[in-house]
Amino acid sequence: MxxxxxxxxxxxxxxxxxxxxxxxxxRNAGNPxxxxxxxxxxxxxxxxxxxxxxxxxxxxxxxxxxxxxxxxLSIPFTVGxxxxxxxxxxxxxxxxxxxxxINSSAVKNxxxxxxxxNEFGSQCIVVAIDTKFVEGSDWVxxxxxxxxxxxxxxxxxxxxxxxxxxxxxLTSMDGDGTKNGFDLRITKxxxxxxxxxxxxxxxxxxxxxxxxxxxxxxxxGGLAASIFHFGEVKIQDLKSELKSKKIAIR
Numbered sequence: 126m127x128x129x130x131x132x133x134x135x136x137x138x139x140x141x142x143x144x145x146x147x148x149x150x151x152r153n154a155g156n157p158x159x160x161x162x163x164x165x166x167x168x169x170x171x172x173x174x175x176x177x178x179x180x181x182x183x184x185x186x187x188x189x190x191x192x193x194x195x196x197x198l199s200i201p202f203t204v205g206x207x208x209x210x211x212x213x214x215x216x217x218x219x220x221x222x223x224x225x226x227i228n229s230s231a232v233k234n235x236x237x238x239x240x241x242x243n244e245f246g247s248q249c250i251v252v253a254i255d256t257k258f259v260e261g262s263d264w265v266x267x268x269x270x271x272x273x274x275x276x277x278x279x280x281x282x283x284x285x286x287x288x289x290x291x292x293x294x295l296t297s298m299d300g301d302g303t304k305n306g307f308d309l310r311i312t313k314x315x316x317x318x319x320x321x322x323x324x325x326x327x328x329x330x331x332x333x334x335x336x337x338x339x340x341x342x343x344x345x346g347g348l349a350a351s352i353f354h355f356g357e358v359k360i361q362d363l364k365s366e367l368k369s370k371k372i373a374i375r
Contacts, residue, residue, distance in 0.1 A: 205228065
């Protein structure tokens with residue numbers, strides 16, 4: 126069984142870490158390089174960097190900022206935002222990223238998943254799925270959550286697996302920033318329907334939320350942002366508590 130991972134996320138806009146609720150109302154959460162150093166020291170298992178407006182602004186991810194952050198890290202580092210070509214991925218891997226997350230570009234061109242997995246190895250490629258419950262179904266959203274697609278979340282997760290992706294980062298837009306707990310229903314559905322690792326994201330508010338998502342779903346990672354950025358939950362305390370509950374973590 127895969128050990129569970131605790132993963133802070135840096136949502137980046139204009140070079141600064143930000144955080145909102147339900148993908149809206151963004152506020153400043155600090156310097157991404159300083160936060161990366163802190164999470165490395167605090168015992169995070171991985172770090173995710175998402176340039177959340179790169180797709181909307183039709184530009185590439187901040188390669189120089191990725192380079193600066195990567196210098197501070199020895200843990201696996203995933204980068205996403207505005208990535209749409211093999212060359213984009215190559216530049217980010219050369220800048221120090223370990224894994225690459227694609228979202229809107231994969232929905233637009235699903236074969237990008239297999240192209241990237243074949244070129245760089247599936248373990249390097251993550252498909253991020255932003256999902257929202259609308260009119261009785263779970264729908265994939267793109268462009269930083271601004272645009273609903275005609276893709277049902279479960280169908281898209283299965284398709285991404287078929288195309289060779291190594292991991293899925295599943296974000297519940299309904300849960301995002303609410304601190305009401307991970308969206309157990311969608312996380313359980315997706316994690317039990319495919320055979321690749323799933324990172325649960327959206328809604329973490331306290332230590333018990335991680336315990337619940339690991340016990341009640343097959344998610345192998347728990348991702349959070351504001352509770353770590355603003356010191357509401359300390360990673361060392363979280364990992365100690367999970368170990369005391371006999372949850373196998375990294």
